[in-house]
Amino acid sequence: MKLYEYQVKEIFSKYGIGIQEGKFAKTPQEAKQIAENIGGPVVLKSQVLVGGRGKAGGVKIVDDLSDVEKAADEILKTEIKGYKPVGILVEKKMEIKKELYLSIVLDRKIKKTLAIFSSFGGMDIEEVSKKHLEKITKLYIEELLGIQDFHINRLLPLVSNNKEMLSKLGKIVKILYTIYKKSDAMIVEINPLAITENEDLVAVDGKLEIDNNAEYRQKSLTDKENKEVEDPIEIIGKEAGFVVIKLKGNISIISNGAGLALSTLDLLDKYNMGVANILDLSGGATPEKVMRAIKVVMQDKDVKGILFNIFGGITRCDEIARGIAGALKSIPEGISVVCRLQGTNREEGINILKNVNLDVDTDLEETVKNIVSTINRGQRI
Numbered sequence: 001m002k003l004y005e006y007q008v009k010e011i012f013s014k015y016g017i018g019i020q021e022g023k024f025a026k027t028p029q030e031a032k033q034i035a036e037n038i039g040g041p042v043v044l045k046s047q048v049l050v051g052g053r054g055k056a057g058g059v060k061i062v063d064d065l066s067d068v069e070k071a072a073d074e075i076l077k078t079e080i081k082g083y084k085p086v087g088i089l090v091e092k093k094m095e096i097k098k099e100l101y102l103s104i105v106l107d108r109k110i111k112k113t114l115a116i117f118s119s120f121g122g123m124d125i126e127e128v129s130k131k132h133l134e135k136i137t138k139l140y141i142e143e144l145l146g147i148q149d150f151h152i153n154r155l156l157p158l159v160s161n162n163k164e165m166l167s168k169l170g171k172i173v174k175i176l177y178t179i180y181k182k183s184d185a186m187i188v189e190i191n192p193l194a195i196t197e198n199e200d201l202v203a204v205d206g207k208l209e210i211d212n213n214a215e216y217r218q219k220s221l222t223d224k225e226n227k228e229v230e231d232p233i234e235i236i237g238k239e240a241g242f243v244v245i246k247l248k249g250n251i252s253i254i255s256n257g258a259g260l261a262l263s264t265l266d267l268l269d270k271y272n273m274g275v276a277n278i279l280d281l282s283g284g285a286t287p288e289k290v291m292r293a294i295k296v297v298m299q300d301k302d303v304k305g306i307l308f309n310i311f312g313g314i315t316r317c318d319e320i321a322r323g324i325a326g327a328l329k330s331i332p333e334g335i336s337v338v339c340r341l342q343g344t345n346r347e348e349g350i351n352i353l354k355n356v357n358l359d360v361d362t363d364l365e366e367t368v369k370n371i372v373s374t375i376n377r378g379q380r381i
Helices: 005-015 028-038 065-076 125-131 149-155 163-182 212-217 232-239 258-270 287-297 317-330 346-354 364-377
Strands: 022-025 042-046 059-062 088-092 096-107 112-118 136-141 185-196 201-203 206-210 243-246 251-255 275-280 305-312 336-343
Touching: 005 022, 005 088, 005 163, 005 206, 022 028, 028 042, 028 065, 028 088, 042 065, 059 065, 065 088, 096 163, 112 149, 112 163, 136 149, 149 163, 163 185, 163 201, 206 212, 232 243, 232 287, 251 258, 251 287, 258 275, 258 305, 258 364, 275 287, 287 317, 305 317, 305 364, 317 336, 317 346, 336 346, 336 364
Parallel strands: 251 275, 251 305, 305 336
Antiparallel strands: 022 088, 042 059, 042 088, 096 112, 096 185, 112 136, 185 201, 185 206, 243 275
16 A cells, blocks of 8 residues: 655654655645745645656646646646546755665565665666666665664765764664554655755655555554555456456456466466456356456456456356356457356356357466457457
8 A cells, every 4th residue: 555745754754754844735725825834935746656747747846936826726637647636745845965765675576675775866766776786775684683783884885974964864764664664564765865955864755655464553544535546447346346456468357266367367478468457256256246347347448358267166157157248248349358167067158158159268378379369360259
Protein backbone atom coordinates (compact mmCIF):
# COMPACT_ATOMS: atom_id res chain seq x y z
CA MET A 1 0.00 0.00 0.00
CA LYS A 2 1.46 3.33 -1.11
CA LEU A 3 1.12 6.60 0.73
CA TYR A 4 0.80 10.04 -0.80
CA GLU A 5 3.69 12.47 -0.52
CA TYR A 6 1.90 14.66 2.00
CA GLN A 7 1.27 11.62 4.22
CA VAL A 8 4.90 10.51 3.94
CA LYS A 9 6.11 13.96 4.92
CA GLU A 10 3.85 13.96 7.96
CA ILE A 11 5.65 10.79 9.06
CA PHE A 12 9.07 12.26 8.29
CA SER A 13 8.27 15.34 10.36
CA LYS A 14 6.99 13.23 13.25
CA TYR A 15 10.33 11.37 13.41
CA GLY A 16 12.45 14.52 13.08
CA ILE A 17 13.36 14.68 9.40
CA GLY A 18 13.23 18.23 8.04
CA ILE A 19 10.52 19.07 5.49
CA GLN A 20 9.39 22.23 3.73
CA GLU A 21 6.72 24.39 5.29
CA GLY A 22 3.47 23.35 3.66
CA LYS A 23 0.03 21.83 3.87
CA PHE A 24 -2.36 19.59 1.93
CA ALA A 25 -5.29 21.19 0.07
CA LYS A 26 -8.30 19.64 -1.64
CA THR A 27 -9.56 22.70 -3.49
CA PRO A 28 -8.00 25.66 -5.34
CA GLN A 29 -9.44 27.97 -2.69
CA GLU A 30 -7.76 26.01 0.11
CA ALA A 31 -4.50 26.04 -1.84
CA LYS A 32 -4.67 29.83 -2.16
CA GLN A 33 -5.33 30.30 1.56
CA ILE A 34 -2.42 28.02 2.49
CA ALA A 35 -0.11 29.85 0.07
CA GLU A 36 -1.09 33.21 1.58
CA ASN A 37 -0.38 31.90 5.07
CA ILE A 38 3.03 30.58 3.97
CA GLY A 39 3.97 33.56 1.84
CA GLY A 40 5.28 33.30 -1.72
CA PRO A 41 6.73 31.95 -3.82
CA VAL A 42 5.26 28.44 -3.44
CA VAL A 43 5.38 25.04 -5.12
CA LEU A 44 2.14 23.20 -5.93
CA LYS A 45 2.41 19.40 -6.21
CA SER A 46 -0.27 17.07 -7.51
CA GLN A 47 -0.97 14.24 -5.04
CA VAL A 48 -1.03 11.05 -7.08
CA LEU A 49 0.62 7.67 -6.51
CA VAL A 50 2.63 7.60 -9.74
CA GLY A 51 5.85 9.21 -10.86
CA GLY A 52 6.42 11.71 -13.64
CA ARG A 53 4.34 14.49 -12.10
CA GLY A 54 6.63 17.28 -13.22
CA LYS A 55 6.66 16.28 -16.89
CA ALA A 56 2.88 15.82 -16.87
CA GLY A 57 2.12 19.28 -15.47
CA GLY A 58 1.54 18.10 -11.93
CA VAL A 59 4.15 20.36 -10.33
CA LYS A 60 4.06 24.15 -10.66
CA ILE A 61 6.15 26.93 -9.13
CA VAL A 62 4.02 30.01 -8.48
CA ASP A 63 5.81 33.27 -7.72
CA ASP A 64 2.73 35.51 -7.65
CA LEU A 65 0.22 34.37 -5.03
CA SER A 66 -2.66 35.78 -7.09
CA ASP A 67 -1.97 32.98 -9.60
CA VAL A 68 -2.16 30.14 -7.07
CA GLU A 69 -5.87 29.42 -7.40
CA LYS A 70 -5.72 29.16 -11.20
CA ALA A 71 -2.60 26.95 -11.13
CA ALA A 72 -4.14 24.72 -8.46
CA ASP A 73 -7.32 24.33 -10.51
CA GLU A 74 -5.27 23.23 -13.53
CA ILE A 75 -3.37 20.66 -11.47
CA LEU A 76 -6.55 19.18 -9.97
CA LYS A 77 -8.00 18.75 -13.46
CA THR A 78 -4.86 17.06 -14.82
CA GLU A 79 -4.82 13.26 -14.81
CA ILE A 80 -1.38 11.67 -14.60
CA LYS A 81 -1.07 8.22 -16.17
CA GLY A 82 -4.80 7.72 -15.70
CA TYR A 83 -4.90 8.85 -12.07
CA LYS A 84 -6.80 11.85 -10.79
CA PRO A 85 -5.11 13.80 -7.98
CA VAL A 86 -6.74 13.62 -4.55
CA GLY A 87 -5.45 17.08 -3.75
CA ILE A 88 -2.44 19.39 -3.83
CA LEU A 89 0.53 19.78 -1.53
CA VAL A 90 1.30 23.50 -1.18
CA GLU A 91 4.87 24.13 -0.02
CA LYS A 92 7.20 27.09 0.37
CA LYS A 93 9.76 27.26 -2.43
CA MET A 94 13.32 26.75 -1.23
CA GLU A 95 16.81 27.24 -2.59
CA ILE A 96 18.75 24.01 -2.96
CA LYS A 97 22.53 23.79 -2.86
CA LYS A 98 22.85 20.05 -3.58
CA GLU A 99 20.50 17.09 -4.04
CA LEU A 100 21.12 13.62 -2.58
CA TYR A 101 19.28 10.29 -2.74
CA LEU A 102 18.60 7.99 0.21
CA SER A 103 16.39 4.93 0.59
CA ILE A 104 15.86 1.79 2.64
CA VAL A 105 14.31 -0.99 0.57
CA LEU A 106 13.55 -4.69 0.76
CA ASP A 107 15.56 -6.70 -1.77
CA ARG A 108 13.08 -9.44 -2.61
CA LYS A 109 15.61 -11.62 -4.43
CA ILE A 110 17.82 -12.26 -1.43
CA LYS A 111 15.25 -11.30 1.24
CA LYS A 112 17.38 -8.67 2.92
CA THR A 113 17.08 -4.98 3.70
CA LEU A 114 19.15 -2.75 1.45
CA ALA A 115 20.26 0.84 2.14
CA ILE A 116 21.01 2.94 -0.95
CA PHE A 117 22.74 6.32 -1.04
CA SER A 118 23.72 8.51 -3.97
CA SER A 119 25.16 12.00 -4.35
CA PHE A 120 22.97 12.26 -7.47
CA GLY A 121 19.52 13.09 -6.08
CA GLY A 122 16.41 14.30 -7.88
CA MET A 123 16.79 11.65 -10.58
CA ASP A 124 15.43 8.15 -11.17
CA ILE A 125 17.86 5.94 -9.27
CA GLU A 126 17.70 3.34 -12.04
CA GLU A 127 18.89 5.92 -14.56
CA VAL A 128 21.70 6.92 -12.22
CA SER A 129 22.77 3.28 -11.91
CA LYS A 130 22.99 3.02 -15.71
CA LYS A 131 25.00 6.19 -16.26
CA HIS A 132 26.79 6.83 -12.95
CA LEU A 133 27.07 3.52 -11.11
CA GLU A 134 30.10 4.82 -9.22
CA LYS A 135 27.84 7.47 -7.63
CA ILE A 136 25.72 4.86 -5.83
CA THR A 137 26.56 3.10 -2.58
CA LYS A 138 24.59 0.03 -1.50
CA LEU A 139 24.74 -1.78 1.80
CA TYR A 140 22.83 -4.82 3.07
CA ILE A 141 21.67 -4.69 6.67
CA GLU A 142 21.39 -7.71 8.95
CA GLU A 143 17.99 -7.59 10.66
CA LEU A 144 19.28 -8.59 14.09
CA LEU A 145 22.03 -5.98 13.98
CA GLY A 146 20.14 -3.09 12.43
CA ILE A 147 21.79 0.17 11.36
CA GLN A 148 25.08 0.83 13.13
CA ASP A 149 27.60 3.69 12.88
CA PHE A 150 30.02 1.58 10.85
CA HIS A 151 27.22 0.94 8.33
CA ILE A 152 26.72 4.67 7.95
CA ASN A 153 30.46 5.27 7.50
CA ARG A 154 30.50 2.74 4.67
CA LEU A 155 27.23 3.94 3.16
CA LEU A 156 27.96 7.64 2.96
CA PRO A 157 30.77 8.65 0.63
CA LEU A 158 32.46 11.97 1.33
CA VAL A 159 29.76 14.41 0.17
CA SER A 160 31.12 17.17 2.34
CA ASN A 161 34.21 17.96 4.40
CA ASN A 162 31.84 19.24 7.05
CA LYS A 163 31.75 16.72 9.90
CA GLU A 164 28.54 18.27 11.16
CA MET A 165 26.87 17.59 7.78
CA LEU A 166 27.99 13.95 7.81
CA SER A 167 26.61 13.64 11.35
CA LYS A 168 23.24 15.04 10.20
CA LEU A 169 23.17 12.59 7.29
CA GLY A 170 23.94 9.71 9.65
CA LYS A 171 21.02 10.64 11.90
CA ILE A 172 18.64 10.72 8.93
CA VAL A 173 19.82 7.26 7.79
CA LYS A 174 19.01 5.89 11.26
CA ILE A 175 15.62 7.63 11.32
CA LEU A 176 14.74 6.31 7.88
CA TYR A 177 15.58 2.77 8.98
CA THR A 178 13.38 3.21 12.06
CA ILE A 179 10.47 4.36 9.87
CA TYR A 180 11.08 1.41 7.54
CA LYS A 181 10.88 -1.09 10.39
CA LYS A 182 8.01 0.46 12.33
CA SER A 183 5.89 0.98 9.21
CA ASP A 184 6.37 -2.57 7.86
CA ALA A 185 7.64 -0.85 4.73
CA MET A 186 8.76 -2.34 1.44
CA ILE A 187 10.54 0.90 0.64
CA VAL A 188 11.02 4.30 2.26
CA GLU A 189 12.77 6.86 0.09
CA ILE A 190 13.86 10.50 0.15
CA ASN A 191 14.53 11.84 -3.33
CA PRO A 192 15.80 14.43 -3.34
CA LEU A 193 17.28 14.92 0.09
CA ALA A 194 18.32 18.55 -0.26
CA ILE A 195 21.24 20.38 1.26
CA THR A 196 20.12 23.99 1.59
CA GLU A 197 22.18 27.15 1.45
CA ASN A 198 22.09 27.14 5.27
CA GLU A 199 23.54 23.60 5.33
CA ASP A 200 20.25 22.12 6.53
CA LEU A 201 18.92 18.78 5.26
CA VAL A 202 15.36 18.76 3.92
CA ALA A 203 13.28 15.94 2.43
CA VAL A 204 11.94 17.60 -0.72
CA ASP A 205 10.03 14.50 -1.80
CA GLY A 206 9.27 11.19 -0.12
CA LYS A 207 7.99 7.72 -0.89
CA LEU A 208 6.67 5.05 1.46
CA GLU A 209 5.12 1.73 0.51
CA ILE A 210 3.74 -0.59 3.18
CA ASP A 211 3.52 -4.37 2.92
CA ASN A 212 -0.15 -5.17 2.22
CA ASN A 213 0.06 -8.13 4.59
CA ALA A 214 0.85 -5.73 7.45
CA GLU A 215 -2.15 -3.42 6.99
CA TYR A 216 -3.77 -4.79 10.15
CA ARG A 217 -0.73 -3.55 12.10
CA GLN A 218 -0.67 -0.15 10.43
CA LYS A 219 -4.21 1.08 11.06
CA SER A 220 -3.01 4.61 11.78
CA LEU A 221 -1.60 4.77 8.24
CA THR A 222 -3.90 2.55 6.22
CA ASP A 223 -7.18 3.92 7.58
CA LYS A 224 -6.49 7.41 6.27
CA GLU A 225 -9.05 8.90 3.90
CA ASN A 226 -6.61 9.12 1.03
CA LYS A 227 -5.15 5.63 1.25
CA GLU A 228 -3.85 3.75 -1.76
CA VAL A 229 -5.47 4.32 -5.14
CA GLU A 230 -5.41 1.01 -6.96
CA ASP A 231 -5.43 0.49 -10.68
CA PRO A 232 -9.02 1.07 -11.95
CA ILE A 233 -9.39 -2.53 -13.18
CA GLU A 234 -8.33 -3.83 -9.74
CA ILE A 235 -10.96 -1.64 -8.10
CA ILE A 236 -13.63 -2.86 -10.56
CA GLY A 237 -12.62 -6.44 -9.82
CA LYS A 238 -12.76 -5.93 -6.06
CA GLU A 239 -16.23 -4.41 -6.30
CA ALA A 240 -17.35 -7.44 -8.31
CA GLY A 241 -15.92 -9.84 -5.74
CA PHE A 242 -12.69 -10.86 -7.49
CA VAL A 243 -8.98 -10.52 -6.94
CA VAL A 244 -7.61 -8.87 -10.08
CA ILE A 245 -3.96 -8.05 -10.68
CA LYS A 246 -3.14 -5.49 -13.35
CA LEU A 247 0.00 -6.11 -15.40
CA LYS A 248 1.48 -4.85 -18.67
CA GLY A 249 0.43 -6.82 -21.75
CA ASN A 250 -2.56 -7.83 -23.88
CA ILE A 251 -3.83 -11.17 -22.57
CA SER A 252 -6.24 -11.62 -19.69
CA ILE A 253 -5.79 -14.84 -17.69
CA ILE A 254 -8.90 -16.17 -15.96
CA SER A 255 -8.17 -19.17 -13.77
CA ASN A 256 -9.42 -20.86 -10.63
CA GLY A 257 -6.23 -20.68 -8.62
CA ALA A 258 -3.08 -18.60 -8.31
CA GLY A 259 -0.82 -21.50 -9.27
CA LEU A 260 -2.64 -22.02 -12.56
CA ALA A 261 -2.46 -18.31 -13.27
CA LEU A 262 1.28 -18.06 -12.59
CA SER A 263 2.16 -21.13 -14.66
CA THR A 264 0.12 -19.64 -17.52
CA LEU A 265 1.91 -16.31 -17.13
CA ASP A 266 5.30 -18.06 -17.30
CA LEU A 267 4.39 -19.86 -20.53
CA LEU A 268 3.10 -16.67 -22.12
CA ASP A 269 6.39 -15.03 -21.23
CA LYS A 270 8.18 -17.89 -22.99
CA TYR A 271 6.34 -16.89 -26.19
CA ASN A 272 6.98 -13.17 -25.61
CA MET A 273 3.35 -12.39 -24.83
CA GLY A 274 2.58 -10.05 -21.97
CA VAL A 275 -0.34 -10.37 -19.57
CA ALA A 276 -2.85 -7.51 -19.26
CA ASN A 277 -4.41 -8.83 -16.07
CA ILE A 278 -5.00 -11.93 -13.96
CA LEU A 279 -8.39 -12.76 -12.45
CA ASP A 280 -8.84 -15.57 -9.93
CA LEU A 281 -12.29 -17.19 -9.96
CA SER A 282 -11.40 -19.23 -6.85
CA GLY A 283 -13.49 -22.32 -6.03
CA GLY A 284 -17.16 -23.05 -6.77
CA ALA A 285 -17.55 -20.70 -9.74
CA THR A 286 -21.06 -20.51 -11.21
CA PRO A 287 -21.98 -19.50 -14.79
CA GLU A 288 -23.10 -16.11 -13.45
CA LYS A 289 -19.77 -15.63 -11.69
CA VAL A 290 -17.86 -16.49 -14.86
CA MET A 291 -19.92 -14.03 -16.89
CA ARG A 292 -19.28 -11.36 -14.26
CA ALA A 293 -15.55 -12.10 -14.40
CA ILE A 294 -15.49 -11.71 -18.19
CA LYS A 295 -17.32 -8.42 -17.89
CA VAL A 296 -14.66 -7.20 -15.44
CA VAL A 297 -11.61 -8.06 -17.55
CA MET A 298 -13.22 -6.63 -20.68
CA GLN A 299 -13.13 -3.21 -19.04
CA ASP A 300 -9.34 -3.33 -19.35
CA LYS A 301 -8.62 -1.52 -22.63
CA ASP A 302 -5.32 -3.38 -23.03
CA VAL A 303 -7.00 -6.78 -23.43
CA LYS A 304 -6.77 -8.38 -26.88
CA GLY A 305 -7.33 -11.96 -25.78
CA ILE A 306 -8.79 -13.98 -22.89
CA LEU A 307 -7.19 -17.26 -21.83
CA PHE A 308 -9.17 -19.53 -19.50
CA ASN A 309 -7.13 -22.07 -17.55
CA ILE A 310 -9.54 -24.16 -15.46
CA PHE A 311 -8.93 -27.24 -13.36
CA GLY A 312 -12.27 -28.63 -12.28
CA GLY A 313 -12.57 -29.82 -8.71
CA ILE A 314 -15.02 -27.91 -6.56
CA THR A 315 -15.39 -25.78 -9.68
CA ARG A 316 -17.12 -27.82 -12.38
CA CYS A 317 -16.00 -27.52 -15.99
CA ASP A 318 -19.56 -27.50 -17.33
CA GLU A 319 -20.46 -24.53 -15.10
CA ILE A 320 -17.43 -22.63 -16.37
CA ALA A 321 -18.35 -23.52 -19.95
CA ARG A 322 -21.92 -22.24 -19.53
CA GLY A 323 -20.58 -18.94 -18.25
CA ILE A 324 -18.16 -18.61 -21.18
CA ALA A 325 -20.87 -19.53 -23.69
CA GLY A 326 -23.27 -17.04 -22.13
CA ALA A 327 -20.74 -14.21 -22.29
CA LEU A 328 -19.26 -14.99 -25.71
CA LYS A 329 -21.74 -12.80 -27.58
CA SER A 330 -20.85 -9.79 -25.45
CA ILE A 331 -17.14 -10.14 -26.19
CA PRO A 332 -16.08 -7.94 -29.16
CA GLU A 333 -15.13 -9.77 -32.35
CA GLY A 334 -11.55 -8.47 -32.14
CA ILE A 335 -10.91 -10.27 -28.84
CA SER A 336 -9.43 -13.79 -29.04
CA VAL A 337 -10.79 -16.43 -26.64
CA VAL A 338 -8.99 -19.68 -25.79
CA CYS A 339 -9.93 -22.22 -23.13
CA ARG A 340 -8.27 -25.12 -21.32
CA LEU A 341 -10.49 -27.41 -19.25
CA GLN A 342 -9.40 -30.26 -17.02
CA GLY A 343 -11.19 -32.12 -14.24
CA THR A 344 -14.80 -32.47 -13.06
CA ASN A 345 -17.43 -32.68 -15.85
CA ARG A 346 -14.84 -31.86 -18.50
CA GLU A 347 -16.65 -33.65 -21.34
CA GLU A 348 -19.89 -31.77 -20.64
CA GLY A 349 -17.92 -28.53 -20.68
CA ILE A 350 -16.29 -29.38 -24.00
CA ASN A 351 -19.65 -30.11 -25.60
CA ILE A 352 -21.13 -26.82 -24.37
CA LEU A 353 -18.22 -24.84 -25.82
CA LYS A 354 -18.25 -26.76 -29.11
CA ASN A 355 -21.85 -25.64 -29.57
CA VAL A 356 -20.61 -22.03 -29.62
CA ASN A 357 -17.69 -22.92 -31.91
CA LEU A 358 -15.03 -22.67 -29.22
CA ASP A 359 -12.40 -25.40 -29.18
CA VAL A 360 -10.94 -26.64 -25.89
CA ASP A 361 -7.34 -27.70 -25.20
CA THR A 362 -6.11 -30.05 -22.49
CA ASP A 363 -2.42 -29.19 -22.68
CA LEU A 364 -1.50 -25.79 -21.22
CA GLU A 365 1.31 -25.10 -23.66
CA GLU A 366 -0.99 -25.83 -26.60
CA THR A 367 -3.52 -23.41 -25.12
CA VAL A 368 -0.87 -20.72 -24.91
CA LYS A 369 0.28 -21.39 -28.48
CA ASN A 370 -3.32 -21.11 -29.67
CA ILE A 371 -3.97 -17.70 -28.13
CA VAL A 372 -0.62 -16.40 -29.39
CA SER A 373 -1.42 -17.52 -32.94
CA THR A 374 -5.04 -16.26 -32.89
CA ILE A 375 -3.98 -12.83 -31.64
CA ASN A 376 -1.20 -12.64 -34.21
CA ARG A 377 -3.66 -13.54 -36.97
CA GLY A 378 -6.36 -11.28 -35.58
CA GLN A 379 -8.77 -14.21 -35.20
CA ARG A 380 -11.73 -14.50 -32.82
CA ILE A 381 -11.13 -18.07 -31.57
